[in-house]
Amino acid sequence: MDAATPRSTTPSKTSDLAVSVTTSQTPIQPPVEKGTASVLYHRLRYSPTNSLKSVDFGLNGMHEEPLNDALRTDGGVDALSDDALSPEPLAPERLAENALGFATVVELLNHPALTRVYVYVCYWGPTTPPEVRDDLELSKSTAYEYIDRLVDLGLVTRDESTRPQRLTAEPIAIVDEHAPIVITPTVLHAFALQEIDEDVAYFLDRYGIGKLVAALRGAGLHFAGQTTQRMVADDIGVRDTEAMMIIYALVPVLAVGRDHDPYFEHLFPDVHDQLDLPDLDERDTTPSPPEDDT
Amino acid sequence: MSTDSPLVADQDVIVDANIFFAIGHPSNPQYLRFRRAVQRAGVVLKLPQRVIGELGGPDRDRVRQALEEGWAEIIETPDPTAGDAVAASDIARRTIADVTGQPEHEVEKTDAIIAGLAIQYVREQASTDVVVLTDDGPARNGVENAVRAQGYTDTITVYGRSDIIGDDSGDTMRLI
Numbered sequence: 001m002d003a004a005t006p007r008s009t010t011p012s013k014t015s016d017l018a019v020s021v022t023t024s025q026t027p028i029q030p031p032v033e034k035g036t037a038s039v040l041y042h043r044l045r046y047s048p049t050n051s052l053k054s055v056d057f058g059l060n061g062m063h064e065e066p067l068n069d070a071l072r073t074d075g076g077v078d079a080l081s082d083d084a085l086s087p088e089p090l091a092p093e094r095l096a097e098n099a100l101g102f103a104t105v106v107e108l109l110n111h112p113a114l115t116r117v118y119v120y121v122c123y124w125g126p127t128t129p130p131e132v133r134d135d136l137e138l139s140k141s142t143a144y145e146y147i148d149r150l151v152d153l154g155l156v157t158r159d160e161s162t163r164p165q166r167l168t169a170e171p172i173a174i175v176d177e178h179a180p181i182v183i184t185p186t187v188l189h190a191f192a193l194q195e196i197d198e199d200v201a202y203f204l205d206r207y208g209i210g211k212l213v214a215a216l217r218g219a220g221l222h223f224a225g226q227t228t229q230r231m232v233a234d235d236i237g238v239r240d241t242e243a244m245m246i247i248y249a250l251v252p253v254l255a256v257g258r259d260h261d262p263y264f265e266h267l268f269p270d271v272h273d274q275l276d277l278p279d280l281d282e283r284d285t286t287p288s289p290p291e292d293d294t
Numbered sequence: 295m296s297t298d299s300p301l302v303a304d305q306d307v308i309v310d311a312n313i314f315f316a317i318g319h320p321s322n323p324q325y326l327r328f329r330r331a332v333q334r335a336g337v338v339l340k341l342p343q344r345v346i347g348e349l350g351g352p353d354r355d356r357v358r359q360a361l362e363e364g365w366a367e368i369i370e371t372p373d374p375t376a377g378d379a380v381a382a383s384d385i386a387r388r389t390i391a392d393v394t395g396q397p398e399h400e401v402e403k404t405d406a407i408i409a410g411l412a413i414q415y416v417r418e419q420a421s422t423d424v425v426v427l428t429d430d431g432p433a434r435n436g437v438e439n440a441v442r443a444q445g446y447t448d449t450i451t452v453y454g455r456s457d458i459i460g461d462d463s464g465d466t467m468r469l470i
Contacts, residue, residue, distance in 0.1 A: 120470055136470070189470065196468060198319075202352050226394050228433045229312055230402035240404065241346070241353035244315040252469045276431070278467065 104153045105174060108188060109209065116192035117146040121156050121169040122185050123260040128164040173263045182213060184267055186257035190216050190250055199249040203242065211236055212246075217267065219247040220254055224271035255280055299458050300451075301335035306419065308412055309339040309366065309427040311346050314356050316429035316455045323466070327459045332365045339366040339427070342411055344373070345404055374410030376417050378444045383410035385443050386436030393432045405433040409440035416449050429455045 088094070108115045120136055121127055133143040147167065150156035159166040174183040190212055194201040204212055218232035227235070233243030255277045257264050265272045301307065317328045332339060341357070346368070349357060360366040374380050387406035391398040412426050426441075428434050434452055441450045 116470060123470070192470065196470075199352055206351070222430075222432075225431050227396070228390060228394065228402060228405045229430050230405050230433070231394070231396065231400065234402060239348050239350065239353065240402075241311055241315070241349055241357070242351070244312045245353045245356070248315045248318065252467055255467075256469050280469075 100154065101172075104155055105172065105183060107149075107153060108155075109183075109191065112192050112194050114146050114149060115188050116195050117143070118150055118155050118169055119185055119189045119192050121147075121150070121167045122171055123189075123256060125168040126159075126166045127168075128166060130164055132167070171262055173266060175266065181210075182267055184257075184263035185261040186253060186264055186267055187213055187216065189257060189261075190253045193249070193253060197249050199245050203238075203246045203249070206242075207238065211238070215243070215246045216250055216253065218243070219250045220268045220271055220275060222247055223251075223254065223276050224268075224274040225276070226271060251277060298460075299331035299335060300453065301331060301337055301425065301458060303336040305335070305337055305423045305425050306415065306421045307332075307337050307339050307425040307427055308408075308415065309341050310408060310430065310433070311341065311357065312429045313339070313427055313455060314360055314366075315353070317459075319356075320359055324455075324459060328455070329360075329363065329365055331458050338364070340369045341366055342371040342408075343368050344371055344411060345408060347404065371411050371415060372418070374407065374414045376414055379410040379413040379417065382413045382440035382444050382446075383407050385409065385440040386433075389439040390432050390436040393435050405430070406436060408433070409437045412437065412441070412450050413444060413446055416446065422449055424450045426450060426452045427454070427458070428452070 108118060116136060117132060117138075120132060124131075124135075129143055129147055132138065132147065133140055136143070138146070147156060147158070150169070151158050155172070156167055156169045159168075171185045172183070172188075173185075174181065190200065191204070191209055194204050200212075203215065214236040215232070215238075218227065218236055221227045222229055222232055229244045229247055230240050232247060233240045236243070238246075254275060257267075258272065258275060258277065259280060261267075268275075313328075317325045319325060339360070346357065357366075361368065374383055383406045386409040387398055387401045390396075390401045390405055394401075408426065408428065412424055415421065416424055426437050428437065431454075434454060438452045441447055441452065
């Protein structure tokens with residue numbers, strides 16, 4: 001699939017693309033003011049041994065080289081300066097190239113239950129529809145509805161040559177240097193957790209996904225010992241106890257993301273190896289980690 | 295797992311609000327173990343009004359549940375005025391700034407004041423066995439350092455969640 005993907009004729013290192021994120025979903029707060037923002041969209045085929053230095057970007061010729069060197073610690077990329085928006089990324093054909101990818105992310109961020117299935121397959125795949133159903137406690141029809149939708153979106157690959165079918169999913173990541181906006185599997189996991197965690201649901205309802213990402217960063221920094229929970233509250237503008245509540249609610253997201261999200265370092269370039277979190281290997285977890293994952 | 299909680303009767307256990315969130319929802323095994331440890335020790339956790347801040351929504355519900363179950367109570371504590379209590383808060387602030395790599399003015403006042411509240415409490419209540427319970431790592435460092443520097447280590451002990459209920463391996467954590 002990757003080899004057949006058409007490449008941009010004039011690839012630049014970053015910021016090939018500008019799209020409006022304002023209309024992407026309602027939970028983003030505050031809306032992006034300028035109406036356009038540079039969004040970097042790339043995908044890689046995940047394997048635990050894949051180094052970010054050697055990823056194979058596979059979507060519509062967005063990028064031919066790894067981007068982590070250009071990533072800033074705030075999650076943005078070293079690309080457009082604030083006052084010099086190049087028209088090149090705004091060329092209609094460039095926007096059209098990524099239309100599908102952009103639409104999938106919009107779809108995910110509008111449907112947390114769908115996102116939950118995607119993150120599950122992404123993290124614990126290859127997996128099967130019955131495993132999805134059992135581990136996520138979904139009805140058979142609901143599970144297949146979501147899987148079909150994810151396959152249609154191109155987010156999940158279904159191998160129908162086996163019984164049961166084998167499902168796999170590639171991680172996706174968006175980094176926007178203007179907002180800044182960061183979306184990685186870890187972020188999607190946090191977003192999806194609203195389906196089963198009332199504290200996350202409350203936080204999202206009250207503050208939206210933008211602050212959830214901020215809380216996620218804050219939680220990571222806290223568990224790395226670099227901030228107190230009240231300092232996080234102050235930083236992101238929520239009550240002290242709300243910060244405490246969301247920080248603990250996000251522990252599973254951080255603990256799993258550290259093990260399974262190949263973009264985890266993009267969210268925590270500074271502290272990804274310093275987090276004091278429960279060791280999943282020692283726990284009876286739901287779902288169980290795959291046998292070959294250690 | 296462990297039932298060897300260091301909490302014993304007659305202790306004055308001052309808790310920071312984070313404890314009520316660190317132990318998870320009331321259905322969580324950690325919550326149940328923690329509550330059992332507190333009740334078995336026969337203590338009632340003292341939550342200073344000063345450290346709660348504004349409450350609302352599910353965060354308020356979580357604290358309220360502990361109060362209603364009777365293993366925690368809110369206490370009014372005067373702000374630290376004794377010299378060594380005030381100094382303790384200053385030491386805590388400097389420690390937190392140091393361990394987090396943040397400037398001192400970025401340290402939240404409430405994080406720093408807990409050390410002072412504990413020492414003030416000891417002085418006013420003539421208590422000989424005070425526990426400060428907080429699950430916030432950097433904030434805990436601040437209290438510990440202040441207690442040590444002000445010579446209260448015989449009177450004030452600082453614990454985190456895991457000191458009370460042990461490591462939580464073996465618990466089920468819902469991952470997704």
